[in-house]
Amino acid sequence: AKLGDVVSGRKEGMVFVFGVVPTSQEVETATPATLSCRVEQLKNEGVSIVWKSGSSVISSGDGSHVIDQGSLSNQQQLSTLTIASPTSDKEYTCHVTSTKFPSSATGHVDVTVKVFGIIPHSREI
Numbered sequence: 390a391k392l393g394d395v396v397s398g399r400k401e402g403m404v405f406v407f408g409v410v411p412t413s414q415e416v417e418t419a420t421p422a423t424l425s426c427r428v429e430q431l432k433n434e435g436v437s438i439v440w441k442s443g444s445s446v447i448s449s450g451d452g453s454h455v456i457d458q459g460s461l462s463n464q465q466q467l468s469t470l471t472i473a474s475p476t477s478d479k480e481y482t483c484h485v486t487s488t489k490f491p492s493s494a495t496g497h498v499d500v501t502v503k504v505f506g507i508i509p510h511s512r513e514i
Contacts, residue, residue, distance in 0.1 A: 409485055411500040416475060418506040423471045426483030426500060434489040435461040438468040441482045475504045 412425040428436050438458055440447045447470065449456035459467040470481060484497045 409483065409496055409498045411483065411498045413501040413503070415503040415505065418476055418504050419474045421471055421473055422475050422502045422504075423469050424481060424483075424500045424502060425467055425469045426485070426498065428466045428468075428485055429464065431461060431464045431466060433461075434487060435466055437486045437488055437491075438466070439484040439486075440468075440470045441484060442479065447481070470500075472502055475502050478503050 408429040410427045410429065412427070414422045414424055416422040426438060426440075428438070440454075440456055447454050447456065453473050455471040455473075457469045457471075459469070468483065470483075472479075478501065480499050480501045482497050482499050484495050486495045487493045
């Protein structure tokens, strides 16, 4: 999925339907970056959101990452992943599961942090 894409999940025979809108970010090297995953079209039930890097689940408070699950408000839930000091481009995945129907399909979307560096040059004029 690309920036602004909406990814939907549906479990046949279940009422749980959602849309996920990812927000990627570009930052300077070693500058904190916050990625977000907004889940829309929720009725009265929140969702469980798990952030992954590859196949590894990211833990909040590991010194490098902080995760805010968010809470249900106006049929939406916004989860954020803050990366303390990114040094290279990296793709993360936001995995969304219904709390009411935990055995339903998990929706997921890729969210990217792009890191750029500024190389100082001294110049005499």
